[in-house]
Structure formats: structure tokens, C-alpha cells
Amino acid sequence: MSRDEDGSKADAPALLHRPSQTASFVMVHVGQKPEIRRNLRHGIETRSWGFPLWKPEYRSARPRFAVLATGVGPRVQPDVWTTKKITLYLFEVRENFYEAEAPHWPDEEAENAIKYPVRFGIEPLAVLHDVSLDAGGPLGLTASDAIRVSGTQRGIGLLVDMDPQPLLNAAGIPTNWSEQQTVALNRTPGFTPEQVKSPKPPKRRPSGAGFVSDPKKRKAIELHAEDMAVAHYEGEGWTAERLGKPYDLHCTRGGEERRVEVKGTTGAATSVDLTINEVEHARNPQNTVDLFVVSDIKVDMRTGDYTTSGGRVLHLHDWAPADEDLRPRSFEYRLPLS
CATH class of the missing domain: 3.40.1350.10 (Trna Endonuclease; Chain: A, domain 1)
Structure with a gap:
């Protein structure tokens, strides 16, 4: 409370609402096995990703972005992990976590079974190559280590709150997150499944129902x-x-x-x-x-x-x-x- 020149009390000015500089991310480590690479390409094409297990925090989570990271094995000590560089696929999350009812990925269709029941919708924004995993990188140490831990837990996504601006800057996406709180799709480079290194085809064609016209x-x-x-x-x-x-x-x-x-x-x-x-x-x-x-x-x-x-x-x-x-x-x- 302040006072006017005549000594009377005056109401303090209302505090301006400042948008949060942070956003919720889903950090995911994606392995190098051929079937996982095929799933990654399919996920990019169909704008979907999924996990094999529910975590309690998924029920109330409202993530804005997802990072699928690949190219570095996660089973190393944190001090070794931060010396590496990794490839990041940056997505905007457009549909929140939901319970899947349909087989979707190639290995699911081959077995006619739902292996990844935790699904969410993703929109490709940009690919970032050779991203440093140390404190000076656009992820920071907390998000960087979340990727490592995800890789030790079957690629289950970990939720992290972080400032997206360094990552958006590194991706060349022109936006001021703290003011706009949004990313215009037409100002992002995007990417296609073809930008993921194609896995080697299996030695013999699988006979499951998923391999059809x-x-x-x-x-x-x-x-x-x-x-x-x-x-x-x-x-x-x-x-x-x-x-x-x-x-x-x-x-x-x-x-x-x-x-x-x-x-x-x-x-x-x-x-x-x-x-x-x-x-x-x-x-x-x-x-x-x-x-x-x-x-x-x-x-x-x-x-x-x-x-x-x-x-x-x-x-x-x-x-x-x-x-x-x-x-x-x-x-x-x-x-x-x-």
C-alpha cells in the first residue's frame, strides 16, 4: 500500500500478468534397432507417438512439446553422457495422452496387438543434429538427463518443465515464447520420415497381418x-x-x-x-x-x-x-x- 501526497492511502497498482517462460516437455530416448527406426518413421508420418506403460503423471499432464532423441546409447554415467552430441526431433504436442484402441505401428499391426497403449499427437517442427548434451546446450542438464533416463526405461517419456526458447532458437524457429506462447506452423521447417535414416530391411519378409497393401x-x-x-x-x-x-x-x-x-x-x-x-x-x-x-x-x-x-x-x-x-x-x- 502507498500514500498520496495528502497522506491518504492509495491502492497499489495491480500486478501485471506475465506469461510463464517455461513449457512442459516430453523427453524421449529412441533406440537404434531397425524395428524402432521403422516405428519412428511411421510416427512422424502419422503424427503419433506412444509408450508401453502408463505413468501416473500422464493423466494430468498437458505437455506443449515433445523431443525424440536418438544416436547416443543411454547406458553411460551422467558425466560421460554430457560429453556426447545427439540428434533431436522437435515436435509440438497437439493431442494429449489418451488410451489407444487400435494397433498403429508396424510391429503392432504385424502382431495385431496394442504394444504402446499410451498415445499422444505430435506435429513435426524441426530436426537438430549434433546437439550438445552438456549444460551449455539448448536442453540444459535437467532435460538432457531426462533423455538418458528415458533410454534406460524402455523409451518411456519423462516430463520436464523448461524454457523452450533456446531450443526454438537452435532450430531456427522465429518466435518469442515468453510473449507469444505459441509457434506458428508456417514458420517452422518441419521434417518428413525420409529424414530419418532408414533401417535395413529384414532378411526375410515377415508374414504377419501388418505387412499388407x-x-x-x-x-x-x-x-x-x-x-x-x-x-x-x-x-x-x-x-x-x-x-x-x-x-x-x-x-x-x-x-x-x-x-x-x-x-x-x-x-x-x-x-x-x-x-x-x-x-x-x-x-x-x-x-x-x-x-x-x-x-x-x-x-x-x-x-x-x-x-x-x-x-x-x-x-x-x-x-x-x-x-x-x-x-x-x-x-x-x-x-x-x-
């Missing part, structure tokens, strides 16, 4: 998601017509009209692939567009006709994708005039 599986997932979307809209009194192109469903109810894009995945609801036509169609103010995403779809591939079931729905009404949530994966290059 990808296009056939993809089609089964798409149809399952579309069936769920049709059932949802018809349950609300809409008439749903399947089009496929230029958009998936044309829904009418009385004088109302909705155009629906449908996406399906066996992984998490983190991001979806869009064509330029889908983006422009959703952004056209003359169109009323919804996005209907079905994740964690179960596909039973033990028979010739794939059987799909389950799924978790994310339904976005009046959807128009913003620039900061879009990142181009390819470009059309116009050649110079000859």
Missing part, C-alpha cells in the same frame, strides 16, 4: 471415417450425399447446406493432409465447410476384407484453415522461358 488399408480407413460422418449428419436430420470431389459430403437440411471434408487415421488427431483445392474451398466465404476427423481407427487385416471399427471424432464447424496452421510440403516451380 497400403492403398487398400488407406481406402478402408477413408470409408470408415466417411461412414461415421454420414451417420453423424443423418442423425442430426441432414441428408448426406457422398461426392468425393471437390469435397467429400454434401449435406442439406431444409434450406441449410454444409460441405464436409472427411479425414481418417489410425493415429492421433494432430494434423491432416490437404490439397490446395481443399484449402481454397474451405476459405471461400460463399461455402459453409466442416472438417470431420476420425482418429484411432482400428483396422483388422487378418482377412482379405479389412474390417474397421472404433474411432475418436474431432468435428470442426465453419472451418477455414488459417495461414499459421498450414505448412506447404511441396512447391510447383515455373521453369524459365526457353
Whole structure:
């Protein structure tokens, strides 16, 4: 409490709310075995990661970022660990921990079993090579050691609160975390599964149900998601017509009209692939567009006709994708005039 010039008491100015400079991270050590490398590539492609065991803190955790680290064996003393350099795959966590219902990774599909029931959704931000694990590196000692410990515990993720700014700076991502508390996707380099060193193929082709035609599986997932979307809209009194192109469903109810894009995945609801036509169609103010995403779809591939079931729905009404949530994966290059 302060006093005015006349001696009377004056209320102290309200304290300004300052955003936290720290964020919650999931730190994960990823091994070098061929099956783990295949899972890493698949996880990047499908925007999902998972662990074999639940930890109590996962239930209430709300991580903002995840780091999958690889290239250094974890079974060394801490003083030796900090002399090493490692490769980091930096992700934003877009879907929190959930209980999986569908086999997703190649080794799960081969055995038709859920080996990693703890799942969460990840969006690739950047790859960092030759990152120092000592106190001067962008991780700091606490997060660095969390990666080492994760590697001694079957790659279970450890939660760490840390300032993300040094890591974002090292990745070349332009943002002021303490002020913005967010990362624009279109200002991140991203990465693809092809940037992970491919494991050597097995000496003989496994005979499990997971090794099947990808296009056939993809089609089964798409149809399952579309069936769920049709059932949802018809349950609300809409008439749903399947089009496929230029958009998936044309829904009418009385004088109302909705155009629906449908996406399906066996992984998490983190991001979806869009064509330029889908983006422009959703952004056209003359169109009323919804996005209907079905994740964690179960596909039973033990028979010739794939059987799909389950799924978790994310339904976005009046959807128009913003620039900061879009990142181009390819470009059309116009050649110079000859």
C-alpha cells in the first residue's frame, strides 16, 4: 500500500500478468534397432507417438512439446553422457495422452496387438543434429538427463518443465515464447520420415497381418471415417450425399447446406493432409465447410476384407484453415522461358 501526497492511502497498482517462460516437455530416448527406426518413421508420418506403460503423471499432464532423441546409447554415467552430441526431433504436442484402441505401428499391426497403449499427437517442427548434451546446450542438464533416463526405461517419456526458447532458437524457429506462447506452423521447417535414416530391411519378409497393401488399408480407413460422418449428419436430420470431389459430403437440411471434408487415421488427431483445392474451398466465404476427423481407427487385416471399427471424432464447424496452421510440403516451380 502507498500514500498520496495528502497522506491518504492509495491502492497499489495491480500486478501485471506475465506469461510463464517455461513449457512442459516430453523427453524421449529412441533406440537404434531397425524395428524402432521403422516405428519412428511411421510416427512422424502419422503424427503419433506412444509408450508401453502408463505413468501416473500422464493423466494430468498437458505437455506443449515433445523431443525424440536418438544416436547416443543411454547406458553411460551422467558425466560421460554430457560429453556426447545427439540428434533431436522437435515436435509440438497437439493431442494429449489418451488410451489407444487400435494397433498403429508396424510391429503392432504385424502382431495385431496394442504394444504402446499410451498415445499422444505430435506435429513435426524441426530436426537438430549434433546437439550438445552438456549444460551449455539448448536442453540444459535437467532435460538432457531426462533423455538418458528415458533410454534406460524402455523409451518411456519423462516430463520436464523448461524454457523452450533456446531450443526454438537452435532450430531456427522465429518466435518469442515468453510473449507469444505459441509457434506458428508456417514458420517452422518441419521434417518428413525420409529424414530419418532408414533401417535395413529384414532378411526375410515377415508374414504377419501388418505387412499388407497400403492403398487398400488407406481406402478402408477413408470409408470408415466417411461412414461415421454420414451417420453423424443423418442423425442430426441432414441428408448426406457422398461426392468425393471437390469435397467429400454434401449435406442439406431444409434450406441449410454444409460441405464436409472427411479425414481418417489410425493415429492421433494432430494434423491432416490437404490439397490446395481443399484449402481454397474451405476459405471461400460463399461455402459453409466442416472438417470431420476420425482418429484411432482400428483396422483388422487378418482377412482379405479389412474390417474397421472404433474411432475418436474431432468435428470442426465453419472451418477455414488459417495461414499459421498450414505448412506447404511441396512447391510447383515455373521453369524459365526457353
